[in-house]
Amino acid sequence: MSRPLRIGALSAALLLAALAAGCGGDGGRPDTSAHQKLDWSACPAPSSSQDAGATKAPGREWEWExxxxxxxxxxxxxxxxTIGIAMIRAKATGPGKRIGSLIFNFGGPGGSGVATLPALANSYKQLRTRYDLVSFDPRGVGRSSGVRCLGDRQLDAYYAADSSPDDKAEVKSLVRRVKTYAAGCEKNSGTILPYVGTTNAARDMDLMRRVLGDQKMHYFGVSYGTELGGVYAHLYPKNVGRALFDGVVDPMQTPEQGALGQAKGFQRALDDYMKACKGSAVYSCPTQNRIRSLLKRLDSHPVRGYGGRKLTESLADGGIAQSLYSRDYWQYLTQGIAAAQQGDGRILLALGDAMNGRGPDGRYSTLQSALAAITCADFKQRYTVADIERKLPTFRKVSPVFGDMMAWGLTQCTDWPVRGAWTTPDVSAKGSAPILIVGNIGDPATPYEGAGRMAKELGPGVGVELTYKGEGHGAYDSGNACVRNTVNAYLLRGKVPPKGKVCT
Structure with missing residues (x-):
């Protein structure tokens, strides 16, 4: 979880995508120019590893292509x-004059836009009146030559293993596992690993814009999608049209700072959950001490889950974090902790599987492998065991529940076979049209402070900040009428809100 995941209240299988499509060769090379013609046709049925309830289009009227x-x-x-970039769209319906295409990226990095846009489409009906709604699997994700590192059973063991080691032997085991994972990525997807970074994804988006026939890039970016949008605006400031950044990544943070910020954010969200929890006739509300006690017990004594698997400390920690992406999940967190304390780990295991992109049939999407590949292609930093051990006290101080997991997650790029591109991304966008930046006070994955820093780094007159005093990751899909009306007025009518507007 070293970079933010836009999962929210979706099911575990929402972000599952098909196997890699592969890269083209020199012979019979496809047209990669802006003059290429896209062959729009009916979308293939969801694969057996996708949850049909989550991925099917919400009604025939959408007519996905x-x-x-x-x-x-x-x-x-x-x-x-060449590389093929999988795309999906629903054409504008009217009434009102069509503006162009509105391109979505839902974050990760590693989230499949081809799977996610249909699942969330009912939230964007009003935007569809004047835009073709378009999304895509970025390179290295899902159908766009999705990165694969280990087999499904290997991944079961990998995610269940101890991610917060307590002694030298456990540290060595973690380092060995991370090295094996990186080697598997190189073996199975080494051809594309050097080319999956955010800069190339931004270039793909501008090519997409031109092929779609749009003079300007109209964009809806969530979570990591805001970082991608910021890099795009830096590369192509004159091409930016109306752009929304929701659940904003802090562009000035190194991986260490980002992980520490997430530890604070998830801890803050957990504290908010515990304050709001009122219990029920069946389930009592957990305290932080109870949660920590449960995790400690699971470290040495996992409890039963489902499918012959057990709930371990690492899977439970990830499941608790997953439940904090949306207030809608808080009830499951209460039930899951109570059940796990009684020896039933099924609810927390399902939440942990959601975090890791595991489907009900045991197949994994490319969500986490693509996240690692894109992160390590972007950032130069490579953290050693000694680095992390020095930082552990700080991480533990800001989050007694998530600190260890977040700190040790910094090992993911240590033995990566590809060098990173930057220390932090450049998102300065002088000359760009105004970009609406929405920050959520209670966001666990992209803490609120990042919105202000993104607005500042974009430059004077570019970043326009809107604050939402709410909970969960992102704001547009929260159900808050003020946020939705403000964003829709901007995207549909070009009405830029006053700087510093607050929605409650």
């Missing part, structure tokens, strides 16, 4: 190998 954009694998070699 899918196509594949052809892009250079390496933009420095525009006539070399």
């Amino acid at each position: 899918c196509a594949t954009l052809q892009a250079p694998l390496d933009y420095r070699k525009p006539h070399g190998r």
Whole structure:
């Protein structure tokens, strides 16, 4: 969880995607120019590893179409190998004059837009009156040559293993597992690993814009999608149209600072949950001490889950974090902790599986493997065991529940086979049209402070900040009428809200 995941109140299988489509060769090379024609056709049925209830289109009126954009694998070699970028769209319905395409990225990095947009589409009906709603699987994700590292059973063991070691032997075991994971990524997806970074994804989006016939990039970015949007605005400031950044990543943070910020954010969200929890006739509300006691017990004595699997400390920690992405999940957190204390780990295990992209049939999406690949292609930092051990007291201080897990998560790029591109991304966008930045006070995954820093880094007159005093990851899908009306007025009518507006 070293970078924010836009999962929220979706089911575990929402972000599952099909197996990698692979890269093209030099022979019979597809057209990667802006003049290529997209072959829009009916979308393939969800694979057996997708949850049909989560991924099916919400009604026949949506008429989803899918196509594949052809892009250079390496933009420095525009006539070399190619990569296919899977896309999905629903055409504008009216009334009102069509503005163009509104391109969505739901975050991760590693989230499948092809799966997520249909699942959330009812939230965007009003936006569809004047936009074609478009999303895509970024390179390295899902159908766009999705990164694969280990087999499903290997991943079961990997995610169940101890991610917060207590002694030297456990540290060595964690380091060995991370090294094996990275080696598996290189073995199974090494061809594309150098090319899955955010800069290339931003270039793909501009190619997409041109192929779709849009003069400007109209954009709806959530979570990591705000970082991608910021990099796009830096590269192509004159091409930015109306753009929304929701659940905003702090562009000035290193991986260490980002992980520490998330530890604070999840702890703050957990504290808010415990304050709001009033219990029920069946379940009592957990305290932090009870949660920590449960995790400590699971470290040495896992409890039964489902499918012959057990709930371990690591899966429970991830499940608790998953439940904090949306207030809608708080009831399951209460039930899950109470059940786990009685030896039934099924609820927390299901939440942990959601965090890791595991479907009900035991198959994993590319969610977490793509997250690692994109993160490690972006950031130069490589943290050693000694680095992390020095930082542990700080992480534990800000979050007694999540601190260890967040700190040790910094090992994910230590043995990565590809060098990173930057220390922090440049999102300065002088000359860009105004971009609406929405920050949520109670956001666990992208703490509120990041919205202000993004607005500042975009530059004077570009970032316009809107504050939502709520809970959960992101604001537009929270159900808050003030946020939704303000965003819709901006995206549909070009009405920029006054700087510093607050929604409650």
